[in-house]
Amino acid sequence: xxxxxxxxxxxxxxxxxxxxxxxxxxxxxxxxxxxxxxxxxxxxxxxxxxxxxxxxxxxxxxxxxxxxxxxxxxxxxxxxxxxxxxxxxxxxxxxxxxxxxxxxxxxxxxxxxxxxxxxxxxxxxxxxxxxxxxxxxxxxxxxxxxxxxxxxxxxxxxxxxxxxxxxxxxxxxxxxxxxxxxxxxxxxxxxxxxxxxxxxxxxxxxxxxxxxxxxxxxxxxxxxxxxxxxxxxxxxxxxxxxxxxxxxxxxxxx
Amino acid sequence: xxxxxxxxxxxxxxxxxxxxxxxxxxxxxxxxxxxxxxxxxxxxxxxxxxxxxxxxxxxxxxxxxxxxxxxxxxxxxxxxxxxxxxxxxxxxxxxxxxxxxxxxxxxxxxxxxxxxxxxxxxxxxxxxxxxxxxxxxxxxxxxxxxxxxxxxxxxxxxxxxxxxxxxxxxxxxxxxxxxxxxxxxxxxxxxxxxxxxxxxxxxxxxxxxxxxxxxxxxxxxxxxxxxxxxxxxxxxxxxxxxxxxxxxxxxxxxxxxxxxxxxxxxxxxxxxxxxxxxxxxxxxxxxxxxxxxxxxxxxxxxxxxxxxxxxxxxxxxxxxxxxxxxxxxxxxxxxxxxxxxxxxxxxxxxxxxxxxxxxxxxxxxxxxxxxxxxxxxxxxxxxxxxxxxxxxxxxxxxxxxxxxx
Numbered sequence: 001x002x003x004x005x006x007x008x009x010x011x012x013x014x015x016x017x018x019x020x021x022x023x024x025x026x027x028x029x030x031x032x033x034x035x036x037x038x039x040x041x042x043x044x045x046x047x048x049x050x051x052x053x054x055x056x057x058x059x060x061x062x063x064x065x066x067x068x069x070x071x072x073x074x075x076x077x078x079x080x081x082x083x084x085x086x087x088x089x090x091x092x093x094x095x096x097x098x099x100x101x102x103x104x105x106x107x108x109x110x111x112x113x114x115x116x117x118x119x120x121x122x123x124x125x126x127x128x129x130x131x132x133x134x135x136x137x138x139x140x141x142x143x144x145x146x147x148x149x150x151x152x153x154x155x156x157x158x159x160x161x162x163x164x165x166x167x168x169x170x171x172x173x174x175x176x177x178x179x180x181x182x183x184x185x186x187x188x189x190x191x192x193x194x195x196x197x198x199x200x201x202x203x204x205x206x207x208x209x210x211x212x213x214x215x216x217x218x219x220x221x222x223x224x225x226x227x228x229x230x231x232x233x234x235x236x237x238x239x240x241x242x243x244x245x246x247x248x249x250x251x252x253x254x
Numbered sequence: 255x256x257x258x259x260x261x262x263x264x265x266x267x268x269x270x271x272x273x274x275x276x277x278x279x280x281x282x283x284x285x286x287x288x289x290x291x292x293x294x295x296x297x298x299x300x301x302x303x304x305x306x307x308x309x310x311x312x313x314x315x316x317x318x319x320x321x322x323x324x325x326x327x328x329x330x331x332x333x334x335x336x337x338x339x340x341x342x343x344x345x346x347x348x349x350x351x352x353x354x355x356x357x358x359x360x361x362x363x364x365x366x367x368x369x370x371x372x373x374x375x376x377x378x379x380x381x382x383x384x385x386x387x388x389x390x391x392x393x394x395x396x397x398x399x400x401x402x403x404x405x406x407x408x409x410x411x412x413x414x415x416x417x418x419x420x421x422x423x424x425x426x427x428x429x430x431x432x433x434x435x436x437x438x439x440x441x442x443x444x445x446x447x448x449x450x451x452x453x454x455x456x457x458x459x460x461x462x463x464x465x466x467x468x469x470x471x472x473x474x475x476x477x478x479x480x481x482x483x484x485x486x487x488x489x490x491x492x493x494x495x496x497x498x499x500x501x502x503x504x505x506x507x508x509x510x511x512x513x514x515x516x517x518x519x520x521x522x523x524x525x526x527x528x529x530x531x532x533x534x535x536x537x538x539x540x541x542x543x544x545x546x547x548x549x550x551x552x553x554x555x556x557x558x559x560x561x562x563x564x565x566x567x568x569x570x571x572x573x574x575x576x577x578x579x580x581x582x583x584x585x586x587x588x589x590x591x592x593x594x595x596x597x598x599x600x601x602x603x604x605x606x607x608x609x610x611x612x613x614x615x616x617x618x619x620x621x622x623x624x625x626x627x628x629x630x631x632x633x634x635x636x637x638x639x640x641x642x643x644x645x646x647x648x649x650x651x652x653x654x655x656x657x658x659x
Contacts, residue, residue, distance in 0.1 A: 036291075072284065072287075072288075075284065075288065076288065079288060079292075191292050191295055191296045191299075191325065192288065192292045193292070193324065193325045193326045194289055194292065194293075194325060194326035194327060194330065194339040194341060194345070194349075195326040195334070195338075195339045195340070196326075197285060197288045197289055197292060198285065198334070198339055198340050198341055200288075201284075201285060
């Protein structure tokens with residue numbers, strides 16, 4: 001019986017917010033902007049909590065890397081049903097340059113420390129859309145990975161994952177311990193009920209630093225510039241197919 | 255000659271703050287913020303789709319009611335030992351505000367349950383009564399509060415429903431009117447007079463269960479607004495209630511009613527606040543999209559000034575409401591502030607909804623858009639749980655006392 005699931009949760013700008021690029025083009029405006037848990041991380045938490053409710057796992061541990069504010073995100077995971085949280089403190093320059101490589105090193109170290117046999121992550125974050133952390137974490141641990149999961153079933157010491165791929169659905173079977181990344185259709189996350197929010201207050205969040213886990217936070221990536229996507233140009237209406245073809249030729253498209 | 259005197263309002267000017275900082279009024283604990291977020295999301299996904307249909311059919315969807323219980327919204331202050339959420343009064347206020355942004359009818363159901371029914375039982379119930387009713391109220395049973403009658407609204411204590419004592423039980427005869435939640439309620443807290451010769455000092459609060467013989471729930475009113483909230487007349491025809499179902503003491507009912515309506519007032523203020531804000535939140539984006547004479551209607555100075563004015567009123571209503579709630583939680587005097595909050599918020603709701611329809615023009619006038627519903631729903635705010643005139647009179651009495659030499 002699997003003991004422990006590690007779930008990574010990331011604090012990102014809320015999906016409904018209109019993103020604004022900073023005037024100096026070094027990034028996007030985050031001050032005073034609403035943040036929430038990455039939607040794919042919510043799906044990951046929900047899946048872990050469901051496994052616990054089915055008594056297939058014993059404990060769900062929610063992890064987040066970042067400054068003080070990420071505790072809100074961990075608390076939300078606790079309110080959804082995670083048992084305890086781990087806050088890995090990363091702030092300042094380290095937080096600005098925090099990316100999948102460092103996070104996956106942290107998660108790998110924690111998985112060993114916590115003796116987790118299952119790691120569930122969102123497939124990607126909606127701010128950087130990297131889609132790398134799950135894969136890197138599995139590689140660092142030398143664990144099998146089931147990414148873009150739309151279904152997850154634990155069968156003894158194996159995990160069956162149905163993956164959403166370009167050609168359709170792929171079903172694979174993996175030996176535990178594994179890393180799974182959640183895709184949109186894996187489940188519909190629950191709302192935290194008010195009683196669960198109250199219960200979450202009593203659950204513990206442990207604090208630690210990347211150094212405690214022996215993780216090097218140096219980034220291999222430097223962001224040079226952030227720009228808004230180009231403005232959508234107005235379209236042109238055409239009267240006939242001939243017109244369309246000639247206009248496309250004019251624009252050098254065909 | 256009158257000498258000039260400085261007047262000191264001890265409650266607002268000399269209240270000591272024991273913390274190191276004086277945070278702005280709109281400061282919340284982590285738990286309060288999480289609750290607000292959770293209710294916002296829930297209301298948008300589980301209530302919003304039903305709102306227009308419930309309004310048209312004048313009927314609250316049972317799915318909506320059971321989801322309110324599921325989310326722990328019907329027993330916010332009830333202790334966890336009774337299956338409640340174990341949170342605070344201010345949390346209730348935030349919940350009511352967020353629900354009202356989506357549907358003021360659902361908000362009032364939640365408000366009455368939390369600020370009137372649960373509060374009365376928690377404060378006055380015997381251990382036996384609490385065991386019997388609190389868990390149900392937190393998990394699946396709606397409660398109703400019965401004070402008003404056809405002949406007594408503002409003049410509440412002239413109520414005529416009588417309770418005649420026989421040995422260890424009472425026989426209740428009379429009728430009640432304008433009773434909210436009546437169709438859904440499993441218990442009714444009924445104010446009846448057990449000793450008419452003593453005037454209002456005979457008023458007693460009885461817990462009457464829904465299936466009691468002689469209790470009849472009349473046809474619900476066909477209302478202008480808050481249509482999904484059932485409002486019915488009740489008749490009591492020799493309804494027999496055991497004396498152990500008296501809440502609190504005989505003849506103290508009038509005190510309990512006043513006490514509890516003080517808090518209920520803040521709940522209604524929160525409902526009106528949410529209603530106004532929800533309406534505003536729908537209308538302003540429209541003014542940013544609608545283009546006339548080559549620019550957004552939001553860009554016309556006349557519109558901007560109106561919108562800014564309404565936004566100011568909303569902010570003031572919010573601060574009055576939140577402050578009244580914080581004062582109550584702090585155990586400080588709050589009656590005047592609660593009256594001010596309810597009075598002001600309900601007036602602001604009337605102003606806001608009226609203006610929002612104008613800003614939306616023709617579409618604001620149609621049922622295809624949610625604005626006209628807010629306009630209809632707000633009107634009851636200046637009427638129920640203490641009319642505006644009653645609020646003003648209460649405030650004046652308190653001001654009179656403040657300036658007593």
